[in-house]
Amino acid sequence: MKESPAFKSLPPLNPLKVFETVARLGNLTKAADELHVTQSAVSRQLGVLEKYLGVKLFTREARGVSLTKSGQAYHQRVGPAFAQIASATAELRGIRKEPPLRVLAYTTFAAKWLLRHLYKFEQSHPDIEVLITSSVEPVVFERDEVDIAIQFGDGRAHHGHSVLLFRDIIEPVCSPALLLAPHQLSSPRDLERFKLLYSRYRSSDWPDWLQHVELGHLAKYTSPPLPSSLLAYQAAIEGLGVAIGQTRLLEAEFLSGLLTRPFDLPLTRDLGYFAVLPPRHVAPKAKMFLDWLCAETEAIDRL
Incomplete structure (x- = not known):
């Protein structure tokens, strides 16, 4: 042979x-x-x-x-x-006999962070099958029938035991092409010449960041909202404008050169992504998943 x-x-x-x-x-x-x-x-x-x-x-x-x-x-x-x-x-070997670990996550977090790192958990725990569902609505464990949820907010409105994974860091992101002539996006004041892209679920991002750099009056230049942050980021990649980005979720796009941070003026907010366990029964595999999430986000912080 x-x-x-x-x-x-x-x-x-x-x-x-x-x-x-x-x-x-x-x-x-x-x-x-x-x-x-x-x-x-x-x-x-x-x-x-x-x-x-x-x-x-x-x-x-x-x-x-x-x-x-x-x-x-x-x-x-x-x-x-x-x-x-x-x-x-x-x-x-037929060892996947247990029901899957059911994870509820925000769509953008699931697409831009969780799916990119999940293989590490599956490799360490090959006997645990992970089933991901996505939603932007707050979790209700009795209704959603999930073992663990990844939620966005300040942590106070979550029913159950919540652990902060990382804070929300936002700043403008765009295609590298917008930094070249004739566009010349060189300072925050230049944003008035571009479409300011954002998700309808994150309508305060641009006003908050513009206030952070003392240019609150430019908020009037925001474009109509897009249905999701995923579409806002894709529009930015295509050069259709400048998106307000969650930088912790866009590390792969920065590394590949699809997106860039034109100003390097991040705003860290009191909001963030939290892992939430149900208030009563916690499945052992959900605790394993929480431990992995915490270790993985801490490992990235050290890079």
């Missing part, structure tokens, strides 16, 4: 597994504990992979390691592949 051409380009699988674990956990010691090897063994395996690929995947720092741009790009492809293998293996 002939070897598949695709297999010839595969790197050594054990170093690849070590790379995925370190990239996912962001820590050599934690990776060594999960893999049941020593930290020096982890470092050696990373060296083998970097030598094979001919690129630096991590930078070593006093408080740990962080992915290089090459490492980030590689992990975005390798991580989901490991998650798929784990998922396929779990299904084949």
